[in-house]
Amino acid sequence: MLTLSINGQPRQFVAPLTVADLVQQLDLLGKRVAIERNGDIVPRSTFAATALAEGDQLEIVVAVGGG
Amino acid sequence: MSDVFTIAGQSFSSRLLVGTGKYKDFAQTREAIEASGADIVTVAIRRVNIGQNPNEPSLLDAVPPSRFTYLPNTAGCYSADDAVRTLRLARELLDGHKLVKLEVLGDSTTLYPNVRETLKAAETLVKDGFDVMVYTSDDPIIAKELEQIGCVAVMPLASLIGSGMGILNPWNLRLIIENAKVPVLVDAGVGTASDAAIAMELGCDGILMNTAIAAAKDPVRMARAMKLAVEAGRESFLAGRMPRKLYSADPSSPVSGLIGAK
Numbered sequence: 078m079l080t081l082s083i084n085g086q087p088r089q090f091v092a093p094l095t096v097a098d099l100v101q102q103l104d105l106l107g108k109r110v111a112i113e114r115n116g117d118i119v120p121r122s123t124f125a126a127t128a129l130a131e132g133d134q135l136e137i138v139v140a141v142g143g144g
Numbered sequence: 145m146s147d148v149f150t151i152a153g154q155s156f157s158s159r160l161l162v163g164t165g166k167y168k169d170f171a172q173t174r175e176a177i178e179a180s181g182a183d184i185v186t187v188a189i190r191r192v193n194i195g196q197n198p199n200e201p202s203l204l205d206a207v208p209p210s211r212f213t214y215l216p217n218t219a220g221c222y223s224a225d226d227a228v229r230t231l232r233l234a235r236e237l238l239d240g241h242k243l244v245k246l247e248v249l250g251d252s253t254t255l256y257p258n259v260r261e262t263l264k265a266a267e268t269l270v271k272d273g274f275d276v277m278v279y280t281s282d283d284p285i286i287a288k289e290l291e292q293i294g295c296v297a298v299m300p301l302a303s304l305i306g307s308g309m310g311i312l313n314p315w316n317l318r319l320i321i322e323n324a325k326v327p328v329l330v331d332a333g334v335g336t337a338s339d340a341a342i343a344m345e346l347g348c349d350g351i352l353m354n355t356a357i358a359a360a361k362d363p364v365r366m367a368r369a370m371k372l373a374v375e376a377g378r379e380s381f382l383a384g385r386m387p388r389k390l391y392s393a394d395p396s397s398p399v400s401g402l403i404g405a406k
Contacts, residue, residue, distance in 0.1 A: 083194065084191040084192070084194065085191075086194075103194055104195075105192065105194075108192070108202075109202075109204060109237060110192055110237070111189075111233040111234070111236040111237035112233075112236075113229065113232075113233055116229070118232050118233065118236050120236060121236070136191065136229075136233070137191065137192045137194070138189050138190060138191055138192060138230075138233050138237065139189075139190065139192045139202070139237070140187040140188070140189060140202075140203055140204060140214070140216065140234070140237060140238070141165075141187065141188050141189075141190045141203055142163075142164040142165040142166070142167065142173060142187065142188065142203050143163060143164060143165040143186060143187055143188025143190075143217060143219055143354075144163030144164075144165050144166075144186055144188075144217070144219055144305070144306075144352075144353075144354035144355065
């Protein structure tokens with residue numbers, strides 16, 4: 078098992094896991110999101126090649142209404 | 145008569161920029177933005193709601209980025225670091241989009257900008273290749289510093305964010321406008337159409353607002369009012385107002401040729 082922090086919440090996943098797998102498992106496929114891993118942007122083009130590790134801190138964001 | 149509004153080399157037809165927050169629903173958001181005539185709309189960047197129905201309507205459907213220029217903002221950030229991270233995420237989210245609004249807040253009661261953190265974030269973002277439109281206080285020295293850092297537009301508050309208190313210090317705005325070589329936009333504080341017209345008559349290049357439209361009883365109608373006010377204020381500024389003549393009336397009708405006394 079792999080414990081990740083996603084948007085501040087701990088969540089468990091089956092290892093191994095790439096960012097692309099994560100997007101699919103969180104039901105975010107096809108949604109326009111941006112992801113930061115441990116403070117660095119993960120470009121969309123590298124989702125499939127980026128393997129996640131125990132304790133990774135992920136921020137997954139979208140655009141919402143705002144001033 | 146051509147009167148082009150240019151930011152970072154890009155021309156826009158409307159000098160009114162609007163936010164996309166606080167509306168009843170996406171239909172009203174869309175309708176109000178259409179009525180405002182705005183080309184540029186601000187959007188916020190927030191954590192995705194995990195577990196949400198993936199087919200839930202999103203802002204991107206209501207206000208498509210193909211039709212409007214998105215201005216991702218850092219509203220809600222209280223440090224330079226958070227603001228920079230937020231805009232890097234926004235750039236990735238919007239496929240390399242560079243035009244952004246920087247706003248670093250000082251406290252949650254006044255939402256007054258933290259100028260020290262704003263300057264720091266502006267430096268990092270400009271070096272990182274962003275075109276930064278920056279929300280700031282109405283301090284002319286700070287406005288100049290932000291311009292010198294390389295911000296593409298300086299956006300002083302007219303009064304506190306969401307307060308609708310109007311143009312509280314027109315003299316400072318004038319000082320900022322007269323010294324600036326980049327566009328100056330009033331960002332925050334406009335409450336009603338006359339406030340927008342006053343800001344434009346002072347020589348502002350544009351106005352950014354959200355609450356004044358979204359919190360009106362009829363947001364779509366207010367959006368139209370704001371569009372007209374910004375246009376009227378701009379035309380009035382370009383036309384050049386008559387001089388004020390205090391205590392010295394001047395009749396509009398001929399003073400001679402009046403009928404005789406009975």
